Amino acid sequence: MSLTDVLQWAYARMEYPWVFIFVIPAIFVIYWLLKKEYFVIKEDPEVKLQKRKVRKLMLFTRSLIVILLLIALSSPFVQKEKTIEGDPSILLLVDNSTSMELFEDFTPELAARLEKKMNTEVKHIGAGTVSNIGDSILSELQPHGSILLYSDGAANSGANMGDVALYASKLNATVNAIQLSPSKNDAHVYVFGPAKTLEDSDNTFTVVVGKAGNIGPVHLKVTLDGETIFDQFTPNNVYEFTKKLPQGTHRITATIDSQDYWPQNNVFYKTVRVVPKPKILFYTEKGSPSETLLKQLYVVDTATSLPSSLKDYYAVIINDINADKLDQVTDVLNDFVADGNGMVVFGGENSYEKGGYKGSLFETLLPVFVGAPEKKEGDTAIAIVIDISGSAGAPFGRFASTADFEKAASIGILQGLRTDTEVSIIAFNTQAYLISAPSKVFEKAGLEDIITRIKWGGGTNVAAGLLKSISLLADFPGSKNIVLLSDGKTQNEPSAIEAARYAANAGIKIYTIGVGPSTNEGFMMDVAELTNGIYFRATEETRLNILFGPVDEQEVKTGTMGLVILNKNHFITENFDPNATIYGFNQVSPKGAGRLLATTSTGDPILTVWRLGLGRIASIATDDGGKWAGNLLGASNSRIITRTVNWAIGDPERKSASFIDAKDTRLNEPAEITVKSGIPPTASNAAFYKIDEDTYTASILPSQQGFQEVAGATFAVNYELEYASVGQSSDLEKIVRSTGGKIFDRNDIDGIVDKAKSTATRIINSRTYVRWPFMVLAIILFIVEIFIRRIVRKE
Numbered sequence: 001m002s003l004t005d006v007l008q009w010a011y012a013r014m015e016y017p018w019v020f021i022f023v024i025p026a027i028f029v030i031y032w033l034l035k036k037e038y039f040v041i042k043e044d045p046e047v048k049l050q051k052r053k054v055r056k057l058m059l060f061t062r063s064l065i066v067i068l069l070l071i072a073l074s075s076p077f078v079q080k081e082k083t084i085e086g087d088p089s090i091l092l093l094v095d096n097s098t099s100m101e102l103f104e105d106f107t108p109e110l111a112a113r114l115e116k117k118m119n120t121e122v123k124h125i126g127a128g129t130v131s132n133i134g135d136s137i138l139s140e141l142q143p144h145g146s147i148l149l150y151s152d153g154a155a156n157s158g159a160n161m162g163d164v165a166l167y168a169s170k171l172n173a174t175v176n177a178i179q180l181s182p183s184k185n186d187a188h189v190y191v192f193g194p195a196k197t198l199e200d201s202d203n204t205f206t207v208v209v210g211k212a213g214n215i216g217p218v219h220l221k222v223t224l225d226g227e228t229i230f231d232q233f234t235p236n237n238v239y240e241f242t243k244k245l246p247q248g249t250h251r252i253t254a255t256i257d258s259q260d261y262w263p264q265n266n267v268f269y270k271t272v273r274v275v276p277k278p279k280i281l282f283y284t285e286k287g288s289p290s291e292t293l294l295k296q297l298y299v300v301d302t303a304t305s306l307p308s309s310l311k312d313y314y315a316v317i318i319n320d321i322n323a324d325k326l327d328q329v330t331d332v333l334n335d336f337v338a339d340g341n342g343m344v345v346f347g348g349e350n351s352y353e354k355g356g357y358k359g360s361l362f363e364t365l366l367p368v369f370v371g372a373p374e375k376k377e378g379d380t381a382i383a384i385v386i387d388i389s390g391s392a393g394a395p396f397g398r399f400a401s402t403a404d405f406e407k408a409a410s411i412g413i414l415q416g417l418r419t420d421t422e423v424s425i426i427a428f429n430t431q432a433y434l435i436s437a438p439s440k441v442f443e444k445a446g447l448e449d450i451i452t453r454i455k456w457g458g459g460t461n462v463a464a465g466l467l468k469s470i471s472l473l474a475d476f477p478g479s480k481n482i483v484l485l486s487d488g489k490t491q492n493e494p495s496a497i498e499a500a501r502y503a504a505n506a507g508i509k510i511y512t513i514g515v516g517p518s519t520n521e522g523f524m525m526d527v528a529e530l531t532n533g534i535y536f537r538a539t540e541e542t543r544l545n546i547l548f549g550p551v552d553e554q555e556v557k558t559g560t561m562g563l564v565i566l567n568k569n570h571f572i573t574e575n576f577d578p579n580a581t582i583y584g585f586n587q588v589s590p591k592g593a594g595r596l597l598a599t600t601s602t603g604d605p606i607l608t609v610w611r612l613g614l615g616r617i618a619s620i621a622t623d624d625g626g627k628w629a630g631n632l633l634g635a636s637n638s639r640i641i642t643r644t645v646n647w648a649i650g651d652p653e654r655k656s657a658s659f660i661d662a663k664d665t666r667l668n669e670p671a672e673i674t675v676k677s678g679i680p681p682t683a684s685n686a687a688f689y690k691i692d693e694d695t696y697t698a699s700i701l702p703s704q705q706g707f708q709e710v711a712g713a714t715f716a717v718n719y720e721l722e723y724a725s726v727g728q729s730s731d732l733e734k735i736v737r738s739t740g741g742k743i744f745d746r747n748d749i750d751g752i753v754d755k756a757k758s759t760a761t762r763i764i765n766s767r768t769y770v771r772w773p774f775m776v777l778a779i780i781l782f783i784v785e786i787f788i789r790r791i792v793r794k795e
Contacts, residue, residue, distance in 0.1 A: 015075035095151035097126035134159030153732030185213035212727030320348030338613030342648025352586035367594030379478030383469035428465030429458035487516030518738035584628035
């Protein structure tokens, strides 16, 4: 082990390592005091020589004493684990909701066998079509307790099961379950697709058939407005179709003919409301291939100058226009967007850095700064923050534990960085530990080995890891970034959110990577978005190399780059994997509040968005397809343009003088009806309330399945949610494993008992401070010094 490794090891085991900044000043003070002559007297040369020797001795001993005292003040500690044996017991929660009728009830036998081995309590949860599994678990959770769930995991009311798992982890309680196999057969059908869309645009709908038990091919029939579009036996569980629909409300019905347990979930109804194409302005001084694409979806007015009034338009598309002309209308565009409208800005050879945008009034509206980022060598700092809490011990994919994946991912990120990047490594459970102090990547010899030796255990406090990394990055002058690897299951979420806000205020971006069998994605996204960072799923961490890795010089030389979706958590980019080549782009860099969604394969920003007032602005830093980005106009890639325009438009009915909208619902769930009208609406079976100017809402509780109408609005009513997921939920195992639990076979009594015992046994991490040995050494050294000085004087 090198001296650097030893120092890093020691640094990570001190409560207040910053006290060592006083070492050098203290030694200088001691040197100055010993050298200073307080009284000038005539002495023999031998005496002067003797005094010089004594001063050298005192300089050495006093410096060593100061170092020992500073070590004591830094509070060195030893981390120890203490095992506490609990009082194990099992709480068997039996789900009595309707969906459990598909399974054999063997709970009396199971409870009797468990009782022989361990104290077992049985409680019943759920009733009828209400499966409030989450609420029931929450009410029974005890610290270090063990719950055994006899359920299909299909919760349809109450607390979210993911939140329940998070709370169980905080209490170090485990939720286990019994593996269930249906004894009865059932199939159900449902339809996915847009509820509101634009006329004459392509719309994709997906019909899914779910099966439990021994269900073979089923007869599936799908109709659209009474016209049959599919009618045959099929072994497939998914059927997809795409349609262009005219304006109005359309009805889709999917029916399966199956001799199964519940007939009510064999039919699904869906409505699709098609609204008129919104009107957009295409501001261009040249013919554009993108104009042809946009005219297929919207009402497009093309203009070579901006009209005096924009009130009829939902969005303005600015195509490669010089700043001289745009500065004259910047105030008009600012008011237009701030009022809730959208703007999309295409690049080209007359815009951005080629069109004088840099420093212009128009640049203030954009989510990007114009011009290539001015990067100096070593101006990027990254703190890699690794979750080593107890939940990191759960198996994850091909890895024995989540912690193993985190270590491998951290090493992969480290190896993909530019060698001049300033990097630090922090691990955390309930506290944060500095594994590697900030230094350049090329100085990190042996760090991979240190990372692989990190042990996991204890609770989770994301805030501790973030605050430690913020303190390391705070004074860095360049780009400051945190990469957080965690499952997001943390104690005191509000503290972590506040830490993220603190990072944002300090100019630090947080990139989160979700790991583990059940990640709290909502929390991880929130942490990233608060700092305008990006959330990556576990399979996407290599995308960080696009931001922080070395540039592929070969791609730069050829001028041929791929389009890469960097942020897949946005409306524009979700479920979208382009296969496009870009041959040119404008030089821009995202502003602090801008959200970077897509780049070239060399990391240059292409699509950046932000909100301005009530409206939305998108910057597309390549052209309209005329010269640089022709691939973006292909059928599979053009969605990035149309989705960007859709995002900028927002609600395509917000400028309508009147409309009626009703959302589909299920039995015993209210249907919401919204009406915009200058006259208050009335209906015999609904009471409307005013919620905004000329806008009214009402809700009704339907009592039968099928299509229904209220005040001229059509909506669908489907079977209750209890029948929407037959068989044991595939998500149940993820929830169980995220608490450290397990899915048990009904006959694995010994395994269930052993798990309850291990849960009751807990390990506490405690710190033992080691201050006194250094203080004693300092005192002994001081006494030895006095003794030596006395001897020297006698001589």
